[in-house]
Amino acid sequence: MNKITNIIAQTNWKQQGKDIFFLFVGVLMYATGYTAFILPEKVVQGAVAGISALIYYTTSFPPSISIWVLNAMMIIIAIKALTPQFVIRTVIGVTMLSLCVGFLQPFFTAHPIITPGEDKFMHVLIAALLCGTGLGIVFTHNGSTGGTDILMAVFNKYFNISFGRAMQFIDFTIISSSYFVFHSVETIIYGIVFTLVVSFMLDFVVNGSKQTVQLLIISKEYQEIANNVSGGMHRGVTVVEGKGWYTKNDVKLLIILAHKYELQDLMIIIKQIDPNAMVSQTFCHGVFGAGFEKIK
Template sequence: MNKSFSLSRLKVDHQQVKDIFMLFIGVLCYAVGYTAFILPEKVVMGGVSGLSALIFYATAFPPGYSIWLLNFLMLGIAIKTLSRKFIYRTFIGVTMLAVVVAVLQPFFAAHPVITAGEDKFMHVLIGGLMGGIGLGVIYSHNGSTGGTDILIAILNKYFRMSFGRAMQFIDFTIIASSYLLFHSVELIVYGAVFTLVASYMCDYIVNGARQTVQFIIISKHYKEIADVINNSVHRGVTLVEGKGWYSQKEVDILIVMARRYESQDIFRCIKKIDPDALVSQTNCQGIFGEGFDTFK
């Protein structure tokens, strides 16, 4: 029993070490995009990083310090709203991000990777891609960098505002505030581009590996189709008994979960046996369990 407990504890610790390592990789990727491509172009994006950038442009106060201070100020305000686990993950993520940004910002200021007169849009695009990839890696390994997540928790509690609407409101307010400093609509557009690109890449990284589909198949030849999918595609098939409301006849329904790249093989199997089969294919955010992704 003690041996089993030790092995279980070792496995948990190994997963925690892996998560912290990947958290650092994600933070590093985000920080490079932020300090090497965004800060030199004086672009303000959404979130605490955007607010820290705005403070840096106005006062030259290092963004690494303001990222840390702003996040922990919000944590202090919302400490009763947030769970202990969220606070712990945010503390690690925010501290790591603040330290890396504090180191990289003066480095890239002294050794710039971009030069004046180059394509500004391309720099914003690269920064957004790196930022989104970094955030995707962080979220995929149970990490958090705080930011607007804390404000959203407060808005949800006191104003009953939805997650998406709260995030849009906060990001738009921060991006639009750059006009007070630079009086440039162009920079507002660049800030919006960064936020959209980063959000898309983050979502792609988090859900891209879970590109799974669900098939619902109705056919008189359901037995043959189920056998072929089992034996050829090597995917499980679930049989559900149903009833057609128009015909009032009993029908047998097959449900198949599969990876997206297996879709064509499944379609070929169905078409070969019953070209007239009724098939519905639905994209899934993720399928967890045996043969698919593991729970985290």
């Protein structure tokens, strides 16, 4: 038992070290997009970073400080709705983000890589790609940058509202408030475009690498299909006894789990052996275990 406990502890420490490293990488990417592109172009996004940007545009108060202060205030207010693990991850993520923004903002002010207003749409797009990818890396490695995450935890505990709707409402409210500062509908549109691209990239990074397919196959040639998939592609195949209710005949149902990029090879094998096979295809966000992603 002690040996197993030690192995688990060592694995946890390695995983935590890996998560912190990638958390820093993700936060650095997000901070780069935020300080090098968003702040110079005076675009307002959602969440705490958007509020901090609005404060900076109107008062010149450093966003690195307001990001940390606003998140700290929300954690204190919502502490009863948050788990200790969530609080720890959030404090680490927010502190990293504040430090990165605090370092990079004066750096890009002294060494700008863009000319504000020259190609604003492209700059917003690049920022969204960087920020969305950065957030995806953070979430993939069990991190948190605070902000909307804290509010989501509160909404989820006390109100009957989905994460998506709550996030959309909060972000749209923050972005729309930029009109009172700039009196520009164009600024609102840029903020919405930024948010949409960030959401897309976030989903792509979090789910894209994990996406798998599940095939349910009914065929008289089930043995040959199973042998070719198992022997040729080294993929596991599960055979389930079934019965066709219309024909009242016994059938064999093959269940195959594979990575998305293996789908084409699977379909070629099935088509070559039995073009009339019945195939049901389902995309999965993630499969964990032997041959797939390890359970964290």
